[in-house]
Amino acid sequence: MIRTVVCEKEGCSGNTFFLETQGNNLVLTCEHCKGKYEFDISYYDFIILSNCSKCNNDTFKVFRDTEKEGIYAKCVECGSTPEKIYIDSDGIQVSYEAKLLNDIKEIMYLLEQRICNLEVKLQDLESSQGILEESLAYINRYLVEKN
Known part of the structure; x- marks a missing residue:
């Protein structure tokens, strides 16, 4: 209120x-x-x-x-x-437009960092999937040879 x-x-x-x-x-x-x-x-x-x-x-x-x-x-x-x-973040007097532009740049940088982190995690998942597929292939071959 x-x-x-x-x-x-x-x-x-x-x-x-x-x-x-x-x-x-x-x-x-x-x-x-x-x-x-x-x-x-x-x-x-x-x-x-x-x-x-x-x-x-x-x-x-x-x-x-x-x-x-x-x-x-x-x-x-x-x-x-x-x-x-x-x-601004450096303690320098700036116009509102310059501060807004600086804030947008900072947000864009943070988004870029998050995207990079997601790409790294996606690559890790892809390599993990490859290892899982290989493991399943060995298990399948073992089961076939055993029977």
């Missing part, structure tokens, strides 16, 4: 916040009373910046998914999301 984050300080019911990323935490600062709240965002593969990606505004309404533990922010002026910086 997605819920709007509301300031919990006594006498304040503000629901607009300034955003700041500190390490693996997203720090929300209430626009009205300056109360601070921290949320763990270590599961995201990007850093959230403190300004809107469209209008450069710095105040956001923040929503929290209680089931999946996700945090979503929406600009109070235009409704867009905050700017994000994507970090």
Whole structure:
């Protein structure tokens, strides 16, 4: 369930916040009373910046998914999301497209590895089948000679 984050300080019911990323935490600062709240965002593969990606505004309404533990922010002026910086597996700042391409390459490499493993197992099965056929032929010849 997605819920709007509301300031919990006594006498304040503000629901607009300034955003700041500190390490693996997203720090929300209430626009009205300056109360601070921290949320763990270590599961995201990007850093959230403190300004809107469209209008450069710095105040956001923040929503929290209680089931999946996700945090979503929406600009109070235009409704867009905050700017994000994507970090690749080497820790280098990249565009979303470059990160997506890198992720696809990684998945393709893993698929190629699995296919190679399957090919090796298939060759093992083929050689095992050959040994089984030879064994059955010897057993059959033994049974024929015995009778």
